[in-house]
Amino acid sequence: MDCLPLHTLQTVFGFHAFRPFQEEIINRLMAGDDSFVLMPTGGGKSLCYQIPALHRHGVAIVVSPLISLMKDQVDALRENGVAAAAYNSSLGERDSRQLLARLHAGELDLLYVAPERLMNDSFLERLREIPVALFAIDEAHCVSQWGHDFRPEYVALGRLRGIFPGIPLIALTATADHQTRNDIMERLGLADAQVYITGFDRPNIRYTVMEKRKPFQQLQEFLGTRPDEAGIVYALSRKRVEEVASKLRELGIEAAPYHAGLADRERSRVQEAFLRDDIRVVVATVAFGMGIDKPNVRFVVHYDLPKNIESYYQETGRAGRDGLPAEALLLFGYGDIPISRSLIESGTNPEQVRIELHKLSAMIGFAEAGSCRRGALLGYFGQRLEEPCGNCDLCLDPPDSFDATEEARKALSCVYRVGQRFGAGHVIDVLRGSKNERIRQLGHDRLSTYGIGAHLAAEAWGSIIRQLIHRGYLQQDLANFSVLKLTPSALPLLRGEERLVLAKPRIKVAEAKKEPRRRGTVLNMEYNEDLFQSLRALRKRLADEQNVPPYVIFSDATLAEMAALRPLDSEALLKVNGVGVQKLGRYGAAFLEVIRQD
CATH class of the missing domain: 1.10.10.10 (Winged helix-like DNA-binding domain superfamily/Winged helix DNA-binding domain)
Known part of the structure; x- marks a missing residue:
């Protein structure tokens, strides 16, 4: 592809301008140089390697830890007309042979693969026989023992730099403190890589901590004000996950449990139903969430205290990926602390236990913070907030x-x-x-x-x-x-x-004062809520017909912008963020018809 990256951004992905650092990262990768990218969830990390993959000769190899994450990325790319595929254990023998034939024929722009499959000797030999455009290590914090989700199979990726010295490598994550960043770069051989840290702030998320009194009643009241919104409730144990999900279903709320004790088929069913908007609330242990690309998660509730700030940051970051307002509620009870501490101390690696206990102390400090909650969160990652955020419980209801x-x-x-x-x-x-x-x-x-x-x-x-x-x-x-x-x-x-x-120290954390909910605006434009819901209904119908999650067609942010701008022809519709040439041709007429009828 000979056109400029900006043209690819606009025509293939439907966005009109790059976000901070994206263009610089893309140009560096296209030039053949390594990069380490720390960018918040929803900040546009994927485009940093997807666009270079369409401009460099060969196939881009993307390392991803979960089959579900690969599927989401591949579905979204295919909807945009990009030749992408995933090579993992979900494929049968025949499908695997066909995919490898396409790989050797040069028919793929991007191939998503798990780390253990990539580092298999026979697969590495295949890659030596074909042109490789770049390597992208997604969820790179999994490489580090300091990362909150360390995965031993990721460690072997450190060999890539030596095996393929001339091919650019980019490592990306949304969650890494100073120690984790250094460890990632050392393990992946990225000593000469350019480091891009775009910040950790997600200003559209409102952070609230409440004293845990009657947790299920508090959860019920919270959900009662959000009758049509999708969200995730995190709990510490499988038993509690099952109990909370069961009680929510008794209240008529479409909820389902998700934890490692369930059969693989059931976990896949729950995740798929959530992605397709058939389930409104998933109640889960930390086993759920990495790589969940669903952009219209409007809230994340922590029923129990997370073990560290990295987990809390990543889990709350699953809300509001589309940039629209979202909420993160933490129910904080001092009784949770000894439970978390005992779980950590049951570990067999003394050094890892010491690290995790220090991280738990930092998490408690966040829950007890007396000034701007966002400032405390960002401060943990070394980013200073110059002014109080105005969008957390402590800013909205300041302590003495x-x-x-x-x-x-x-x-x-x-x-x-x-x-x-x-x-x-x-x-x-x-x-x-x-x-x-x-x-x-x-x-x-x-x-x-x-x-x-x-x-x-x-x-x-x-x-x-x-x-x-x-x-x-x-x-x-x-x-x-x-x-x-x-x-x-x-x-x-x-x-x-x-x-x-x-x-002043405030042990009992009051609920933030409610202000009018910021509904009906996107990019500072007011939009028609009824039209927005009509567009969502059309999207759901089309998604079911295509057998893909609704957000793969268009995000909530794109639909809201349609409801604000009310485009009446193809040229105007193409100006909406998220509408590229491929999607305009496939879905434009149906969405324009709904807008014209409003």
Whole structure:
């Protein structure tokens, strides 16, 4: 394909402009250079390798961890007229032979494959015989032991760089802290790769934490305000998943359980029904979700406390992939903490247990945050939010605050005085003048900061230190026993050049005040809700006829834009984001007819 990437974006995929960094990443890959891409869910990672695949000679090999994810990607590409296929265990012997024949004949633009199948010696030999355009490692956090979903079969992918040194490789993920990023790049041999970090913020998601009181009643009330919306409810155990799903069905809500204890056929049925909008709510353990491309998930509820922020971020990120408003609700109860801790401590790898316990502490800190929830979430990944987001429970219903300048300076000074070599617990002990033996052995009872915080309880100091971490004054080195270290932002505060207001600890987390729901707008344009629902009904009918999920035809965001712009001819319809030439020819007349009849 000789046209420019922008032309491909517009005519094949139906989008009018690139998002930040996309064009640069695409051009780099087309030039044959490696890249590491960290981009939030729904940020357009797939286009970063799909467009180069259509411009470079040969087939693009895309590594994907799940058959369902491969199917979703392949279905969507085929709808856009792209020659794509998946090579996995779901294929019979005859279909496998036919696919490999197409591969050798040069008839494929993209081939999706699982890591263990790709690294099979016989398959690697096949690839040596044909032109390969590029390798794309999707869900690259699976490579790292620091990743929240480490998969041993991904480790072998580190051999690719040595086997195919001249072929560009791109690794992509939505979830990776500093340690995970470094580990991915080392394991995949990406020392010379350009790193692209577009940020972690998903501003369309509203984050809310509620004190867990009567969890099912709270869930019922939450769902009652969203009668037509699809969502996911995450629970910690299989038993709880089954119980919650059963109770929801008794209330007449289309819900189904999903966990690793179910038969493969049943899990596939539930996932397929959810993707096709036949099931409204999936109640699941963490076994459900990776690679769920369904863009119109409007909410994610955590019935129990997640084990780490990475999981929480990725799971909540399954809401609102289309950019429309979405909600993430966490029911936080202190009784969940010992359960999560015991599950972690049952592990057999002491180093992994230590890592996971530190990550659990960070998750608890997020749930207890006293200032902007989004700021705390982004701060964990090293991204600072300059202003409160205005779209979380703590921004909409702020806790009481106090001038914490002096307390903050004491805490920061103590971190410095102990050599920036200890975690929060030890710093708090020094501040409060603890007489434990370790402090005396280290000589920390002779520091100028010893005992200067005796007037506050340990819980209050814990809240202050967590907020200093969230605000970017301190960083917590999880790879090194959660040692606290000062950031450059701490210096003006220590010098007395600025004041700091923090939130008073609030154990009971109030429900955010309800504001009018942001319905009926897309890209700052108002749209007709009745027309939108008519377009959804048409999409569902066409999807059932084509035997594909509805969003593969058009996303909710595309339908909403149609309902806002009301295009009356093909030329106008082609200006709607998500409508490419292939889809215009296949579906344009049907959607235009509904719009004209409105």
